[in-house]
Amino acid sequence: MHRLPTALADDTIAAVATAVAAGEGSVAIVRLSGSEAEAIGRSLFHAPGQQEWESHRVLYGHVRDPASGERVDEALLLLMRAPRSFTRETVVEFHCHGGLISVQRVLELVLAAGARRALPGEFSQRAFLNGRLDLTRAEAISELITARSRRAAQLAMAGLDGGLERRIAALRERLLDQLAELEARVDFEDDLPPLDAAAVPAELAAVRIELEQLLAEAAQGQLLREGLRVAIVGRPNVGKSSLLNRLSRSERAIVTDLPGTTRDLVESELVLEGVPLTLLDTAGIRSTNDRVEQIGIERSRAALQAADAVLLLFDLAAGWTAEDAELLSQVPAGVPLLRVGNKADQAASDSAGSADVCISALTGAGQEQLVAALLRCCGHCGDQGLQVALNHRQRDLAQQAADSLGRSLEAAQQLLPWDFWTIDLRAAVRALGEITGAEVSEAVLDRVFARFCIGK
Ligand SMILES: Nc1nc2c(ncn2[C@@H]2O[C@H](COP(=O)(O)OP(=O)(O)OP(=O)(O)O)[C@@H](O)[C@H]2O)c(=O)[nH]1
Numbered sequence: 001m002h003r004l005p006t007a008l009a010d011d012t013i014a015a016v017a018t019a020v021a022a023g024e025g026s027v028a029i030v031r032l033s034g035s036e037a038e039a040i041g042r043s044l045f046h047a048p049g050q051q052e053w054e055s056h057r058v059l060y061g062h063v064r065d066p067a068s069g070e071r072v073d074e075a076l077l078l079l080m081r082a083p084r085s086f087t088r089e090t091v092v093e094f095h096c097h098g099g100l101i102s103v104q105r106v107l108e109l110v111l112a113a114g115a116r117r118a119l120p121g122e123f124s125q126r127a128f129l130n131g132r133l134d135l136t137r138a139e140a141i142s143e144l145i146t147a148r149s150r151r152a153a154q155l156a157m158a159g160l161d162g163g164l165e166r167r168i169a170a171l172r173e174r175l176l177d178q179l180a181e182l183e184a185r186v187d188f189e190d191d192l193p194p195l196d197a198a199a200v201p202a203e204l205a206a207v208r209i210e211l212e213q214l215l216a217e218a219a220q221g222q223l224l225r226e227g228l229r230v231a232i233v234g235r236p237n238v239g240k241s242s243l244l245n246r247l248s249r250s251e252r253a254i255v256t257d258l259p260g261t262t263r264d265l266v267e268s269e270l271v272l273e274g275v276p277l278t279l280l281d282t283a284g285i286r287s288t289n290d291r292v293e294q295i296g297i298e299r300s301r302a303a304l305q306a307a308d309a310v311l312l313l314f315d316l317a318a319g320w321t322a323e324d325a326e327l328l329s330q331v332p333a334g335v336p337l338l339r340v341g342n343k344a345d346q347a348a349s350d351s352a353g354s355a356d357v358c359i360s361a362l363t364g365a366g367q368e369q370l371v372a373a374l375l376r377c378c379g380h381c382g383d384q385g386l387q388v389a390l391n392h393r394q395r396d397l398a399q400q401a402a403d404s405l406g407r408s409l410e411a412a413q414q415l416l417p418w419d420f421w422t423i424d425l426r427a428a429v430r431a432l433g434e435i436t437g438a439e440v441s442e443a444v445l446d447r448v449f450a451r452f453c454i455g456k
């Protein structure tokens with residue numbers, strides 16, 4: 001969708017700010033922001049008695065259709081006059097009854113009265129443009145909303161408190177100081193004391209080390225934020241569905257003693273040690289003439305190719321077979337993989353040779369070891385020290401900054417003239433500025449905010 005040029009954002013936007021789902025939440029909020037928000041609010045909301053339209057006070061009354069006078073909803077209205085609001089514009093919120101119909105009618109009335117439908121993230125974008133938030137805090141809000149585990153939510157809150165912004169801004173300041181030193185020498189070398197030739201590269205190297213530290217933490221943060229898709233694959237009847245049910249503490253998947261029970265992918269969401277996982281139970285892989293089963297097996301193979309990690313389940317009682325080895329060869333290179341021997345309760349203890357972990361999906365034995373091994377092989381190393389987490393965009397930029405600093409350091413080592421050092425140094429400063437939004441183009445902003453949900 002085309003986004004309006006940000007310089008022209010003086011119109012009033014509106015959206016339903018609460019979740020729009022076919023459920024029956026008790027309250028839904030229609031939010032407006034912009035110069036006309038209060039006028040639109042007054043034109044639709046009737047507050048009986050002596051209630052004053054004061055900022056940051058709640059009014060009680062009815063939303064009315066101005067054309068017919070019909071009462072559309074009984075509601076509360078919250079007025080927050082500029083600049084004391086999330087967007088720093090005047091914001092009006094109608095706290096309506098939940099459900100789908102009346103909220104949509106209130107929104108339609110608001111739109112008919114002159115507001116425009118907000119684009120995804122447009123409230124946050126205005127907050128950013130009006131200096132209320134830097135880009136990392138704005139992104140943290142979106143991450144808080146979409147967090148799938150408590151730990152991911154905590155990290156998003158740290159971002160919202162400015163933990164990431166402060167770290168990045170401090171590094172950028174240090175680079176700017178060095179850039180100023182060098183640029184002054186390029187322009188006025190004769191008027192200044194000679195440059196301490198070792199001090200600048202030493203500082204650049206120090207900043208680069210901090211960036212690399214941040215990047216290492218980013219990998220952990222990404223795991224906590226985005227989680228993993230883990231495919232459980234194996235021959236028919238080895239206990240894949242039983243394992244999914246056990247890990248997700250549900251009877252999500254059908255279990256029978258008939259090989260070929262699971263015909264389709266079965267997904268289950270769970271959180272293990274703070275890491276959100278999507279577990280995929282798949283159809284057991286074998287050659288078959290059953291058309292339905294064949295399609296299921298194709299889906300199993302596709303899931304195997306797309307997974308972030310694979311649990312290759314085999315039956316300890318039957319031992320590691322040629323078919324298991326064949327399946328193993330189909331796991332894409334580099335994808336974390338565990339060979340999980342199941343039905344340990346039925347098997348002799350010496351049959352575990354090919355297994356990384358042995359479990360019994362029936363009794364639950366070995367379950368903790370399986371979880372620990374899975375998280376370990378996916379690079380989860382505990383997160384107690386983790387303060388901030390970078391998202392993809394931020395990580396790419398931090399990586400660019402680190403690479404640019406590396407090139408700048410090379411120029412220094414080769415004793416190239418100072419203007420050669422400054423080209424890459426400037427690129428590093430720019431990349432860090434793009435993380436916080438201190439230096440950022442409209443196109444980048446549009447892309448960032450377009451990923452937000454509507455009404456935020
Ligand atoms: N003794 C024992 N039986 C198990 C264990 N895990 C699963 N089973 C049994 O093995 C049979 C098959 O289990 P499922 O979970 O349906 O196996 P599956 O791999 O999903 O099978 P398909 O969907 O046909 O590919 C059922 O009778 C389970 O009760 C285990 O750890 N020990």
Ligand SMILES: [Mg+2]
Pocket residue numbers: 240241242253254255261262281282283284
């Ligand atoms: Mg199954």
